[in-house]
Amino acid sequence: MPTATDANGTAGLLRLNLRRDRVLLPVWIWLLMAMVAASAFATEGLYLDAADRVAAARLINSSPALVALYGPIVSEQSIGDLAMGKLTVMYAVAVMGLGLVVVRRHTRVEEESGRAELVGATVVGRAAPLRAALVEAGVAAVVIGTLAAAIDVAAGLDPAGSVAFGASWTGAGLVGAATGAVCAQLAASARTAGGLALATFAVWYGLRAAGDIGPDALGWLSPLGWGTRLHAWDGPRWWVLGLYLGLAVVLVVAAHVLRGRRDLGNGMLAERAGPAGGGFGSVAALVWRLNRLATGWWVVAALLSGALFGSVAPHLGSLFDSPAARAALEALGGRGRVEETMLAALLAIMAAMLSAYAVQVTVSGAHEEADERTAEVLAATGSRVRVFTAQAGIAMAGTLLLATAYGVGSAVGYGSQVGGVPHALGRLVPAALAHVPAMWVMAAVALLAWAWWPRATWAGWAALVSFVTLGEVGELLELPGWVVGISPFQHVPAVPVQAVGVGVELALLGTTALLLAAGWWRYRVRDIG
Amino acid sequence: MSNPIEVHGLVKTFGSTRALDGLDLVVGAGEVHGFLGPNGSGKSTTIRALLGLLRTDSGTATVHGLDPWADSVQIHRRLAYVPGDVSIWPNLTGGEAIDTLLRMRGLEPDRTDRDALLERFDLDPTKKARTYSKGNRQKVALVAAFASQVELLVLDEPTSGLDPLMERVFNECLHEHKAQGTTVLLSSHILSEVERLADRVTIIRQGRTVETGTLAALRHLRRNHVRAQVTGTLPADLPGVHDLEVVDGAVTCAVDPDGLPGLLRALDDAGVESLTCTPPSLEELFLDAYRN
Structure with missing residues (x-):
């Protein structure tokens, strides 16, 4: 002391x-x-x-x-x-x-x-x-x-x-x-x-x-x-x-x-000595190495939260025991259906939360640039296209991985109690993947912010918070549909209860591509650092 | 065969500041070119423009005859860069950082003299970069650059943070590369270093070139310092001689290059007993160029 x-x-x-x-x-x-x-x-x-x-x-x-x-x-x-x-x-x-x-x-x-x-x-x-x-x-x-x-x-x-x-x-x-x-x-x-x-x-x-x-x-x-x-x-x-x-x-x-x-x-933990050499032969390998540890933690968090919510679903608390609540739930299609409705609602929230990963990866890329390390990388390879694609690729592949991990986690948590894990995997993993295009739009927005204003690292976070807030308060405040629709997450149907909308998914993928193209168009020609 | 670096009338503005204001810089093949200027005069901006990290507003810049902005990949394959304030990934080891920079260039680290350089620079590659001091971070970038075996080295205050022993190692490495025909652009504040290593220098101020040429040529433009002991008297109004002082036959003065023959004749006439003539140091050139 x-x-x-x-x-x-x-x-x-x-x-x-x-x-x-x-x-x-x-x-x-x-x-x-x-x-x-x-x-x-x-x-x-x-x-x-x-x-x-x-x-x-x-x-x-x-x-x-x-x-x-x-x-x-x-x-x-x-x-x-x-x-x-x-x-x-x-x-x-x-x-x-x-x-x-x-x-x-x-x-x-x-x-x-x-x-x-x-x-x-x-x-x-x-x-x-x-x-x-x-x-x-x-x-x-x-x-x-x-x-x-x-x-x-x-x-x-x-x-x-x-x-x-x-x-x-x-x-x-x-x-x-x-x-x-x-x-x-x-x-x-x-x-x-x-x-x-x-x-x-x-x-x-x-x-x-x-x-x-x-x-x-x-x-x-x-x-x-x-x-x-x-x-x-x-x-x-x-x-x-x-x-x-x-x-x-x-x-x-x-x-x-x-x-x-x-x-x-x-x-409290002393730094350990690391490898004397090795290194990374490509920008993608380097960016992956820099984000590896954080990604690992995100995957663990996605698996665990999925397992937690999945295993809670069959035990809806006392809150839902009132006759009125039960009647409302029955109207939705009975117990199993209700549990899936709940899983779908949680999935929608978690999709938004997990896309914070893409923002984090992008923001750390902006820090690399602010700390002049991007200049060193560019001086060694000179290729902006590699830096951009590595950054975008890891943000997007990471969100895909996280959605899958969450789906697997919730399937294990839920399926081990109701209906068996294989069946739950078949229902919940595709449901999680249905949210990926919306998550990619979020990732592309963050990448666009980085490509245009590398110093405004908060822009990606602000976009994420706005999207989440729109989704939560939009209905309560009776905002017009187009305002709520600014959030990509609002367009995804409540899978697995509702069917996947192919048109919606394609539109989200198209939006992602457009945003990425706009980001690249700017990143190609802007000053570094 | 064009010069490795040719810059003419380069302009770069950041908002209302003109960081580069019509800068000229020519670096010939195989030479070590000293690049001098006060803080904030545009040295690093020039280097960043040459690396294609910045887009310039007007003027021309070429590296190996190529446009740094359009052809940065080809250019970077043939050069290595050491920034003045080296930042390396805090959670990688020094060895990993060096190998990364080498492999991104397409080199196999084991086939370079990386290990020999690590030994010479006395750097422990197994330590995490966050535990490195400024000097050790600098060594990481230097080892990666010297191991690259490129035609052009771009060094931005490369020895900042190095101890005198390591500075000497740096000088040796630079000499070896020079002997192999490597071209070097050396931005530095350490004038003795530039004086010892550079074949030609360019001095810039406020984004503009104020002096350029070989050290000998620059010196030629400046006054020599003369000390002499005479028995007789000197005429007071010799052309091209300044600050003349004579105390008990001890003469000190500064003399323009044109005035030197006249001064020597006058000294001879006055019965010169001893004579020293010192060319201006780079420091004097530097201070002169900065002040004007």
Whole structure:
């Protein structure tokens, strides 16, 4: 554990960090608060009487896909629960993310850039950077929770529920920061540290989703499941807040202990020596090698999430036990049909999530260029066509692989309980592949952004988030069909329940080809670096 | 047979900045050509244009008679490039990075002198690149370039971060390649290095060429420094002689190339006892060219 001198200089660093974050923090917080205000003030107008609210809550609760994505509406009568439902689960990830970004940015990124060495050579203790980052993230989490609660109260929502909801966000922010702190000690690079933390968040989200549609216990294993299990709008179980605090404290202590045991710039795992030679004879082989490890993790994640959702499907939770829900499900075609409907809905969501891989691969290609390595590669081979095709090829082949892995995973999870694995493979793998053309459109959009504006690496992410958001809110907001249709994912039918639309798939493939052609047309002639 | 590098009136703008403003650069076959200029004068931009990484706005540039933009693949097959700030893939080892650069050129690493070069540069190829210091990253790029056996080496401040011992190894390698007829474009700030290695130099400033020629020719344009001990007196207004000072018969002055014969006659007349005449150092040429 650090001593008093280890923390020397924390206050000074904190001031420096706050100055560096003078845009990041306010913007992030403002965006979250805008979401809270919009939901809090708008919901009341949307559902004028209690019967409307109950109907809306039941509608959400009877859709496994919506519950998997946003969590259940615990208190059907409460306008607060309806208004904050999406924010309690999904946007809590954004609060966690802020904690992670602040901590990673001021610890691991600083070490990697060498700036921590510059600062560390002054009268600054070893634990000071970590501590300054944690203090900043902690204060930000408290501010976020307080503001969110205040906005809810101002909108006329139940005061106790508002406070409980705000506190759950503070808790999520603290856990996110503490997770970031531990990951920053374990990994030897900022990129790995970020990936490790995001993977942890993803596992929590998956456990929460499985817990909400299936066995409740799984949801308790995930901090993201605590927000709804707090029952904020229905006589809050205040003790649940202790879980956030307890986990955050444990993780922060662990991070400090780990920090005390490692050298600046190193992770807990020392770098091993690698091969003395070998190398890669083509740009494609090199790009594959650079993305190999990440791809491996993505495949594991796709297999596991597929297996998780597949095995949960036959155990639809108590949410679907009400006579009304059961009637609705029977109308859809009976139990087996319902389970497949749910798998199809989850598949549609996962197709969008898994295409984040293509964005990640493309963004890392843009980083290669920003770090001047693309110039070295081009100076050795000189061929832009090879760089472009390698980048595009791996993004697209990777998404194909991930869709297949998810299909196989869900077939194993579902088929091992209902109908046998071979039969499930025959149904679910082709269903997963039916989403690939839409995923390729997403990949092509990211590649187009890279080809045109190599510095705007966020453009691919922004496109993905927009597509997902359009799909989720389009129907609720009754947006016109052509707006929702901007998202490629909206065009794919709910396979395997619905039939594959050959025309749609061909149109998506054609769009992919057009976008890629436009990207190549620009990449061919633009300046590198 | 055209010159390996010919650049005439090259212009490249980034928004409102003119990074290259009518630059000229000619590098003859088999010569080591020093490419000098202050920070931000356009050296790296020129090199990136020659590699076909940037599209220029006007002027002509050819490498081996080919257009760098249109024929970059053919050009790159015949050159190797060492950037000033080498970045290598952090999760590959140094050895893997070198072999990658060689194999992308179509070379089989085992059939090059890669191993001998690794030994000479004292580089451990099994270490991950992220653990390398700046100097070691530089060595990775140098080994890959020297092992490539190409006709043209483009080196952008290649010795930055190297220790004096390694600088010497670099000089030896460069000499060996020069002896084999390799053409070298050497951008550098280390004037002693350029002075020792370069046959001709080009000095640029603000994207424009201000001086070019052999070192001897450039020197010829500049004043020599003369120190002498005389017994008699010197006339004060000798043509082409500047900053003349005489203290107790000890003479110091700077003299234009045209004024040298006149000065020598005057010194002879004044009964010269000792005489040293120093040509201007590259540093002086450099500072002169920068200031004007």
